[in-house]
Amino acid sequence: MAFKASHSKACCKVNKPSEVLYVGSSTTGIKKRLTQHLVDCADQTYALHLYAWFKGKYKVDVLEYDEPNEVIQLIEDNISNKLKPAFGKQGGNNK
Structure with missing residues:
Protein backbone atom coordinates (compact mmCIF):
# COMPACT_ATOMS: atom_id res chain seq x y z
CA MET A 1 0.00 0.00 0.00
CA ALA A 2 1.37 3.44 -0.88
CA PHE A 3 2.38 5.83 1.88
CA LYS A 4 -0.24 8.40 0.88
CA ALA A 5 -3.00 5.81 1.02
CA SER A 6 -1.93 4.45 4.42
CA HIS A 7 -1.26 7.69 6.32
CA SER A 8 -3.29 10.76 7.18
CA LYS A 9 -0.41 13.22 6.64
CA ALA A 10 -0.53 15.76 3.82
CA CYS A 11 2.13 14.47 1.43
CA CYS A 12 4.06 15.90 -1.45
CA LYS A 13 3.10 14.89 -4.98
CA VAL A 14 4.55 11.49 -5.88
CA ASN A 15 6.56 11.41 -9.12
CA LYS A 16 8.73 8.62 -10.57
CA PRO A 17 11.39 6.82 -8.52
CA SER A 18 14.60 8.85 -8.37
CA GLU A 19 17.83 9.10 -6.38
CA VAL A 20 16.80 12.70 -5.63
CA LEU A 21 13.90 12.74 -3.18
CA TYR A 22 12.84 16.38 -3.30
CA VAL A 23 13.72 19.87 -4.49
CA GLY A 24 12.19 22.75 -2.59
CA SER A 25 12.70 26.29 -1.44
CA SER A 26 11.76 28.45 1.50
CA THR A 27 11.36 32.19 1.72
CA THR A 28 10.36 32.08 5.40
CA GLY A 29 13.20 30.05 6.91
CA ILE A 30 15.15 26.98 5.85
CA LYS A 31 15.49 25.61 9.40
CA LYS A 32 11.71 25.49 9.88
CA ARG A 33 11.15 23.89 6.47
CA LEU A 34 13.82 21.23 6.99
CA THR A 35 12.30 20.47 10.39
CA GLN A 36 8.93 19.91 8.69
CA HIS A 37 10.46 17.43 6.24
CA LEU A 38 12.89 15.66 8.56
CA VAL A 39 11.86 15.99 12.23
CA ASP A 40 8.19 16.73 12.84
CA CYS A 41 5.28 18.89 11.72
CA ALA A 42 1.50 19.03 11.71
CA ASP A 43 -0.22 16.32 9.67
CA GLN A 44 -1.84 19.03 7.49
CA THR A 45 1.54 20.48 6.42
CA TYR A 46 2.58 19.46 2.90
CA ALA A 47 6.00 17.96 3.52
CA LEU A 48 7.93 14.73 3.03
CA HIS A 49 7.38 13.68 6.67
CA LEU A 50 10.53 11.53 6.33
CA TYR A 51 10.60 11.01 10.10
CA ALA A 52 7.36 9.01 9.76
CA PHE A 87 8.47 13.86 -4.74
CA GLY A 88 7.15 17.40 -5.21
CA LYS A 89 5.66 19.58 -7.89
CA GLN A 90 6.94 22.47 -9.92
CA GLY A 91 5.56 25.95 -9.46
CA GLY A 92 4.58 27.91 -6.39
CA ASN A 93 2.05 26.80 -3.82
CA ASN A 94 -0.60 29.05 -5.36
CA LYS A 95 -0.62 27.00 -8.60
Whole structure:
Protein backbone atom coordinates (compact mmCIF):
# COMPACT_ATOMS: atom_id res chain seq x y z
CA MET A 1 0.00 0.00 0.00
CA ALA A 2 1.37 3.44 -0.88
CA PHE A 3 2.38 5.83 1.88
CA LYS A 4 -0.24 8.40 0.88
CA ALA A 5 -3.00 5.81 1.02
CA SER A 6 -1.93 4.45 4.42
CA HIS A 7 -1.26 7.69 6.32
CA SER A 8 -3.29 10.76 7.18
CA LYS A 9 -0.41 13.22 6.64
CA ALA A 10 -0.53 15.76 3.82
CA CYS A 11 2.13 14.47 1.43
CA CYS A 12 4.06 15.90 -1.45
CA LYS A 13 3.10 14.89 -4.98
CA VAL A 14 4.55 11.49 -5.88
CA ASN A 15 6.56 11.41 -9.12
CA LYS A 16 8.73 8.62 -10.57
CA PRO A 17 11.39 6.82 -8.52
CA SER A 18 14.60 8.85 -8.37
CA GLU A 19 17.83 9.10 -6.38
CA VAL A 20 16.80 12.70 -5.63
CA LEU A 21 13.90 12.74 -3.18
CA TYR A 22 12.84 16.38 -3.30
CA VAL A 23 13.72 19.87 -4.49
CA GLY A 24 12.19 22.75 -2.59
CA SER A 25 12.70 26.29 -1.44
CA SER A 26 11.76 28.45 1.50
CA THR A 27 11.36 32.19 1.72
CA THR A 28 10.36 32.08 5.40
CA GLY A 29 13.20 30.05 6.91
CA ILE A 30 15.15 26.98 5.85
CA LYS A 31 15.49 25.61 9.40
CA LYS A 32 11.71 25.49 9.88
CA ARG A 33 11.15 23.89 6.47
CA LEU A 34 13.82 21.23 6.99
CA THR A 35 12.30 20.47 10.39
CA GLN A 36 8.93 19.91 8.69
CA HIS A 37 10.46 17.43 6.24
CA LEU A 38 12.89 15.66 8.56
CA VAL A 39 11.86 15.99 12.23
CA ASP A 40 8.19 16.73 12.84
CA CYS A 41 5.28 18.89 11.72
CA ALA A 42 1.50 19.03 11.71
CA ASP A 43 -0.22 16.32 9.67
CA GLN A 44 -1.84 19.03 7.49
CA THR A 45 1.54 20.48 6.42
CA TYR A 46 2.58 19.46 2.90
CA ALA A 47 6.00 17.96 3.52
CA LEU A 48 7.93 14.73 3.03
CA HIS A 49 7.38 13.68 6.67
CA LEU A 50 10.53 11.53 6.33
CA TYR A 51 10.60 11.01 10.10
CA ALA A 52 7.36 9.01 9.76
CA TRP A 53 8.43 6.53 7.09
CA PHE A 54 12.03 6.76 5.83
CA LYS A 55 14.65 4.74 7.71
CA GLY A 56 17.60 5.08 5.30
CA LYS A 57 20.38 7.61 5.00
CA TYR A 58 20.02 10.84 3.06
CA LYS A 59 22.07 13.90 2.23
CA VAL A 60 20.68 17.43 2.28
CA ASP A 61 22.19 20.06 -0.02
CA VAL A 62 21.31 23.69 0.73
CA LEU A 63 21.85 26.43 -1.84
CA GLU A 64 21.37 30.04 -0.79
CA TYR A 65 20.30 32.84 -3.11
CA ASP A 66 19.64 36.51 -2.45
CA GLU A 67 16.92 37.01 -5.06
CA PRO A 68 13.22 37.99 -5.15
CA ASN A 69 10.70 35.21 -4.48
CA GLU A 70 9.75 35.00 -8.16
CA VAL A 71 13.38 34.36 -9.15
CA ILE A 72 13.80 31.79 -6.35
CA GLN A 73 10.79 29.91 -7.78
CA LEU A 74 12.35 29.91 -11.25
CA ILE A 75 15.64 28.58 -9.83
CA GLU A 76 13.80 25.86 -7.88
CA ASP A 77 11.79 24.82 -10.95
CA ASN A 78 14.93 24.68 -13.09
CA ILE A 79 16.78 22.49 -10.56
CA SER A 80 13.72 20.26 -10.19
CA ASN A 81 13.40 19.92 -13.97
CA LYS A 82 17.04 18.81 -14.23
CA LEU A 83 17.10 16.45 -11.21
CA LYS A 84 13.61 14.91 -11.61
CA PRO A 85 12.93 14.33 -7.88
CA ALA A 86 10.77 11.47 -6.62
CA PHE A 87 8.47 13.86 -4.74
CA GLY A 88 7.15 17.40 -5.21
CA LYS A 89 5.66 19.58 -7.89
CA GLN A 90 6.94 22.47 -9.92
CA GLY A 91 5.56 25.95 -9.46
CA GLY A 92 4.58 27.91 -6.39
CA ASN A 93 2.05 26.80 -3.82
CA ASN A 94 -0.60 29.05 -5.36
CA LYS A 95 -0.62 27.00 -8.60
